[in-house]
Amino acid sequence: MIAEGVEAAGQVAFLQSLDCGFGQGYFFSRPIPADEATRLLDGVAAGARSLAVA
Numbered sequence: 554m555i556a557e558g559v560e561a562a563g564q565v566a567f568l569q570s571l572d573c574g575f576g577q578g579y580f581f582s583r584p585i586p587a588d589e590a591t592r593l594l595d596g597v598a599a600g601a602r603s604l605a606v607a
Contacts, residue, residue: 554573556576562580
């Protein structure tokens with residue numbers, strides 16, 4: 554399951570309680586241009602960032 558439009562920590566907690574491990578929305582990132590998204594994903598692949606919510 555993938556949640557769309559996640560905007561608040563409370564929503565993340567609720568979704569995690571439902572075992573939803575994936576989501577997108579302003580809570581995680583504002584919309585970004587494609588070239589910036591590519592750099593972000595390259596960094597994740599290299600271990601520079603984590604997309605997990607602590």
